[in-house]
Amino acid sequence: MAWRVGIAAVLVVSLVAGCDSLPGRPRESDRPISPSQVKSFARLYDENCAGCHGAHGRFGAAYELADATYQALVDDATLKRIISNGIAGTAMPAFAQTAGGYLTTAQIAILVDGMRQRWKTGRPLVDAPPYAGPDGDPGRGARTFAQSCAPCHGPKGEGGEKAPGSITDPSYLALVSDQSLRTLIIAGRSDLGHPDWRGYPPGQPLSAEQVADVVAWLAARRQHFQGAVYARNR
Ligand code: HEC
Numbered sequence: 001m002a003w004r005v006g007i008a009a010v011l012v013v014s015l016v017a018g019c020d021s022l023p024g025r026p027r028e029s030d031r032p033i034s035p036s037q038v039k040s041f042a043r044l045y046d047e048n049c050a051g052c053h054g055a056h057g058r059f060g061a062a063y064e065l066a067d068a069t070y071q072a073l074v075d076d077a078t079l080k081r082i083i084s085n086g087i088a089g090t091a092m093p094a095f096a097q098t099a100g101g102y103l104t105t106a107q108i109a110i111l112v113d114g115m116r117q118r119w120k121t122g123r124p125l126v127d128a129p130p131y132a133g134p135d136g137d138p139g140r141g142a143r144t145f146a147q148s149c150a151p152c153h154g155p156k157g158e159g160g161e162k163a164p165g166s167i168t169d170p171s172y173l174a175l176v177s178d179q180s181l182r183t184l185i186i187a188g189r190s191d192l193g194h195p196d197w198r199g200y201p202p203g204q205p206l207s208a209e210q211v212a213d214v215v216a217w218l219a220a221r222r223q224h225f226q227g228a229v230y231a232r233n234r
């Protein structure tokens with residue numbers, strides 16, 4: 001009969017071990033999961049993006065993603081491409097496993113959908129210059145800069161009362177892609193008090209051509225230091 005007692009003991013032990021409510025035992029939700037299983041937008045964003053783009057997508061060193069104008073300007077495919085492949089020559093890393101990162105295709109889709117649900121809150125933009133566009137003319141850009149940007153940034157972009165940082169400093173320009181300048185000029189940065197394309201000044205929206213021209217003017221101020229890495233602008 002000893003073997004029956006043995007089986008009973010094994011049963012009792014395995015029942016107890018299988019019981020989830022033992023004191024001290026981590027609950028299902030508390031157990032660590034492998035990084036590729038993380039499916040929560042908040043956790044994916046906080047762990048991978050917030051350090052540069054700011055908690056909740058605002059006030060970061062890098063662009064304000066939680067901006068309704070930006071979210072209306074950019075399309076899903078562009079967001080997916082940028083998050084997957086990063087922006088070469090800038091601090092924006094590639095996150096897709098296929099590009100050397102560690103996020104799965106499903107996780108990148110969760111990030112794109114989550115940003116859209118939370119931050120794409122406004123109506124479609126009316127008469128906005130498109131997200132991307134052809135190169136502009138730096139000569140015409142100088143005139144647009146003087147009229148639309150210099151009031152806050154100073155005549156040479158060296159900084160003014162309303163915007164103290166220099167935006168023509170070669171070290172700053174070496175860090176940013178032309179597209180990121182274009183994005184900022186069109187969609188603005190509401191967290192920093194930067195106008196969007198309708199507000200230079202209000203009532204005088206910039207045309208697509210003026211946006212391209214002013215980007216070209218800024219890009220022409222970029223100095224090329226030997227050995228430095230620059231964004232591939234297209
Ligand atoms: C109403 C004032 C205002 C106007 C007009 C304005 N800006 Fe700005 N800009 C700001 C402020 C405020 C900041 C953030 C503070 C700083 O960098 O000094 C800023 C920052 C920037 C930056 C740096 C962004 C970053 O990521 O650090 C760039 C580039 C820039 N502006 C370009 C432009 C261009 C180009 C124009 C004209 C088309 C323009 N701005 C017009 C107020 C303005």
Ligand code: HEC
Nearest residue numbers: 048049052062063082083087090091092176177179180183
């Ligand atoms: C190490 C800092 C860093 C991290 C981490 C980072 N970014 Fe970026 N990101 C940047 C910089 C810098 C740029 C602008 C680069 C340029 O000049 O084009 C950028 C650009 C972008 C853009 C393009 C903005 C535009 O102009 O359309 C998107 C979208 C973006 N990041 C999303 C994300 C998401 C989502 C994550 C997290 C999965 C993330 N980033 C993590 C630094 C970072």
